[in-house]
Amino acid sequence: MIKHKKNITIYDIAKKANVSPTTVSRVLTGSPLVKESTRQLVRNIMDEVDFTPNEAARNLITKQTNTIGFILPDITNPFFSQVYIEVERKALELGFNILLRNSMGRSEVESQYLKEFTEKRVACIVFMGGRINKSNPSDQEVNEILEVMNKVPIIMVNGKMKGVNCYRIRTNEEMGIDLIIDHLIELGHKEIALIGGIKGITSTDCKTVAFKRAMKKYNLKFIQDWVIPTGFSIEDGKAAMKQLLQNKQLPTAILGINDLVIYGAIRECREQKIPTSTFSFTGFDDIFPSDIVHPSLTTINHNYDILTSEIVKVIQNLKDGKVGIKGKIIDTKLVIRESTRKV
Amino acid sequence: MIKHKKNITIYDIAKKANVSPTTVSRVLTGSPLVKESTRQLVRNIMDEVDFTPNEAARNLITKQTNTIGFILPDITNPFFSQVYIEVERKALELGFNILLRNSMGRSEVESQYLKEFTEKRVACIVFMGGRINKSNPSDQEVNEILEVMNKVPIIMVNGKMKGVNCYRIRTNEEMGIDLIIDHLIELGHKEIALIGGIKGITSTDCKTVAFKRAMKKYNLKFIQDWVIPTGFSIEDGKAAMKQLLQNKQLPTAILGINDLVIYGAIRECREQKIPTSTFSFTGFDDIFPSDIVHPSLTTINHNYDILTSEIVKVIQNLKDGKVGIKGKIIDTKLVIRESTRKV
DNA sequence: TTGTACGCGTTATCAG
DNA sequence: CTGATAACGCGTACAA
Numbered sequence: 001m002i003k004h005k006k007n008i009t010i011y012d013i014a015k016k017a018n019v020s021p022t023t024v025s026r027v028l029t030g031s032p033l034v035k036e037s038t039r040q041l042v043r044n045i046m047d048e049v050d051f052t053p054n055e056a057a058r059n060l061i062t063k064q065t066n067t068i069g070f071i072l073p074d075i076t077n078p079f080f081s082q083v084y085i086e087v088e089r090k091a092l093e094l095g096f097n098i099l100l101r102n103s104m105g106r107s108e109v110e111s112q113y114l115k116e117f118t119e120k121r122v123a124c125i126v127f128m129g130g131r132i133n134k135s136n137p138s139d140q141e142v143n144e145i146l147e148v149m150n151k152v153p154i155i156m157v158n159g160k161m162k163g164v165n166c167y168r169i170r171t172n173e174e175m176g177i178d179l180i181i182d183h184l185i186e187l188g189h190k191e192i193a194l195i196g197g198i199k200g201i202t203s204t205d206c207k208t209v210a211f212k213r214a215m216k217k218y219n220l221k222f223i224q225d226w227v228i229p230t231g232f233s234i235e236d237g238k239a240a241m242k243q244l245l246q247n248k249q250l251p252t253a254i255l256g257i258n259d260l261v262i263y264g265a266i267r268e269c270r271e272q273k274i275p276t277s278t279f280s281f282t283g284f285d286d287i288f289p290s291d292i293v294h295p296s297l298t299t300i301n302h303n304y305d306i307l308t309s310e311i312v313k314v315i316q317n318l319k320d321g322k323v324g325i326k327g328k329i330i331d332t333k334l335v336i337r338e339s340t341r342k343v
Numbered sequence: 344m345i346k347h348k349k350n351i352t353i354y355d356i357a358k359k360a361n362v363s364p365t366t367v368s369r370v371l372t373g374s375p376l377v378k379e380s381t382r383q384l385v386r387n388i389m390d391e392v393d394f395t396p397n398e399a400a401r402n403l404i405t406k407q408t409n410t411i412g413f414i415l416p417d418i419t420n421p422f423f424s425q426v427y428i429e430v431e432r433k434a435l436e437l438g439f440n441i442l443l444r445n446s447m448g449r450s451e452v453e454s455q456y457l458k459e460f461t462e463k464r465v466a467c468i469v470f471m472g473g474r475i476n477k478s479n480p481s482d483q484e485v486n487e488i489l490e491v492m493n494k495v496p497i498i499m500v501n502g503k504m505k506g507v508n509c510y511r512i513r514t515n516e517e518m519g520i521d522l523i524i525d526h527l528i529e530l531g532h533k534e535i536a537l538i539g540g541i542k543g544i545t546s547t548d549c550k551t552v553a554f555k556r557a558m559k560k561y562n563l564k565f566i567q568d569w570v571i572p573t574g575f576s577i578e579d580g581k582a583a584m585k586q587l588l589q590n591k592q593l594p595t596a597i598l599g600i601n602d603l604v605i606y607g608a609i610r611e612c613r614e615q616k617i618p619t620s621t622f623s624f625t626g627f628d629d630i631f632p633s634d635i636v637h638p639s640l641t642t643i644n645h646n647y648d649i650l651t652s653e654i655v656k657v658i659q660n661l662k663d664g665k666v667g668i669k670g671k672i673i674d675t676k677l678v679i680r681e682s683t684r685k686v
Numbered sequence: 687t688t689g690t691a692c693g694c695g696t697t698a699t700c701a702g
Numbered sequence: 703c704t705g706a707t708a709a710c711g712c713g714t715a716c717a718a
Contacts, residue, residue: 007406009710010713019688020690021689022688022690022713023687023688025712026687026688034687035688050493052458052461052494053462053712054711055399055462055463056402056710056712057403057710058711059694059712060397060403060694060711060713061693061694061712061713062713085445088445097444097459098443100443102428102431115395119397120399121398234635263635266635267635270637289636292606292607292610293637294609294636350694350695352694353695353696354695362704362705364695364696364697365697365706365707366703366704366705368695368697369697369703369704372697396695396696397695397696398696399696400694400697401697402696403696403697403710403711404696404710405697688717688718689717691715691716692713692714692716693715694710694712696709696710697709697710698707698708699709700706700707701705701706702705
C-alpha cells in the first residue's frame, strides 16, 4: 500500500498552538472547558495542517464504537435492502453508523463476520437470514451465537434460535398468510397452491403451517402436489411453476413464499403462452418491483417503517442501558393489486 | 451502553501461558517464529478464556486497515447494489472488506462520510454518484476531494471531476446510446424520444449529447419536446411519459435514461390504457427487474463483471504499490428483449 | 481554563 | 525461537 506523509497528531497541533495536547483533545471532543479564543486558535491550526484525528486511537481509549454490525444474506435482494436502508437512516439519527456484511446465507461466512464484529467491538449486531432461519441449526451455530452474545448484544430480525435469549423482532408471517387466504376466499378461490421456499427454513415452515391451518379452517383440501418448495429466487419460482403446470388438475390461485418466486412463476407462464390471468398470484414481502411488474402483485407488506423502528428502538435502549422487551412481533398488511381476481 | 466484562488482553493470555505478550502477539499474527507446541498452548488458552483481539489497537500500531470505503447514492437501487456486491466479492478475495455509505446523492452527506473514511484510515475510497456526476461541481466539492486524496486514494466510478487526477473507471455511455440507436434504426424507427435524467448530471448530459449526435448521423430530426429530463426514478419516468403523451405528434421509440424511468413510463401507459406495444422502449443499466417486467426491457448492460474487475484491479495495484493506469473505459453491450419491435 | 502523566491493547524493534 | 521495551495517537483523572 502506498505510503502517505507522516501522520499529524494532536501533539503536532499542540506544539504549533503553544498549548497542551490535552487542550487539543478537548477541542476535538467538543469539551466546553476550553476558552473560545484558544479553541479557535487550535481549530485554525488543525485546518492549516490538514489534521485528521485517528479513529483507531480514539476507539482504543474510549473502548467503544458507534458502529452497528449488520449481517444479512444479500443486499441485492430488495427485501433486505429495504430493511437495511431504513435501519441505517434511523440509526444515523442516533449517532450510529452501520457496517454491512453479506453472508450469502453461508454459515462459515457468518462466522467470519461475527468474529470481525467482535474484534471491531461493534455496539451491537443486527442479524438477518442464514442460520437464524434454520429450524434446526447445528450446535456449533448456536454456541457461536451464544459466545458472541457474551461480548456484544445481538438483535435477530425475522429469526430465532432455540435456547438463545437475544433480542428478537419478527414480522407476523402467520398473519400475512391468513390475510392472503382470507382475501383469496373472498374472491371465490378454493384451489390454492404454495410455491417456493425451502423446508427447514423457518420462514418457509412457518408459512406452510399457517397455510395448512388456514386451508383447514375453510375446509379446503390441502394437495401435497401443489406445495412446491424450490427456493427463494426468481429462477426457483420459474422451476416451481414449471413443475406445478405438470399436474393434471391445477389450482386457481398461487401463493408465493415471497415476491421473487412469483415474478418467476409469471414469467414461466408467459414463456409457456399461458395467460397470466389463468391464475391469481400472491407474493410476500412487497418489494418495490411488485408495483411495476405486470400484473402488479397482490402481496404482504412487512410494515417496514414499524419493523425498522423497533430494531432501532432496541439499539436506543441498549445505548441508554435500559433492558426493554426482548421480543416483538410486527403486524403485516395486505396490499391488493392486479394479480388477484375473482375466480 | 451496557458494560461488559473486563477486557481480556494478550497480557492475560501471556500470564496464563507463561510466555511473553510478544509470543502471544506472534501467534495472533500467524508468525512462523513460534514453536508449534507453544503455539498450541497459547491457542488453547485463548479459546478457553474466549479471547478476542482488539482491532483498534492493531490498527493503531500497524497504521493501516483492510477497509475500503464505498460511497454510493442508494443501495436499494439495483444498479448500485449490483456493482457493490460484485466489488465486495472480489475485494474479499484480496483480503479487503468494504464499508458502505449511502449518500442519497447529497453533498453534505458525502462530506461527512469522506471525513469518516479518512478518520478510519481506510485503504482507499470508491466513489459513485453525487458530486462526481455533476457537470459543474462547486469549488468546495472539488477542493474537499483534493484534500481527501492527499490522504487516501480515490477511485471514481462513472464520474470525473475537472482538475482531479484520481483513478477513474467508467462505462462507455456514448457507446451504449449508439448501440441503442443503431438497434432502433434497424427496426425502422425514425422518431425517437429521450426521457428521464437531470441536466447538469454528467450521465444525462453525456447521453443526451450522444443521442443528438446519433440522430444527426442518421439524418433524423431532433425534437426538443421529446426530450424530457424529469429525474432518475420510476416516478420520474411516469411523469415524463405523462408529459410526452401530451404532445400532438408522438415518437415510435422511447429511450430511457435508465431502466427505472422506463418501468415508470410503461406503467403510465397502462394507467392511461395505452397498449405498451404502441412504442418501443429501451432502458439503460440492465438491472435485474428488466428481465421480469412485461414487456421485458431491451437495455444496455454495463458489463458488470469487467467494470467491477477493473475497480478491484486498481485496489490491487494500490495494495502492491504499483501505479497503474488512472483511467479506464468499459465497453457496454446491448441486451435485446421484448420491449423493442419493428415499427 | 489549562497542563502532567498515564493507560488503552496491540505490534515493531532489537537483543538474546 | 523468545522476551523486554518502546511505540502508535488519543482521552482523562488529577493537579494546578
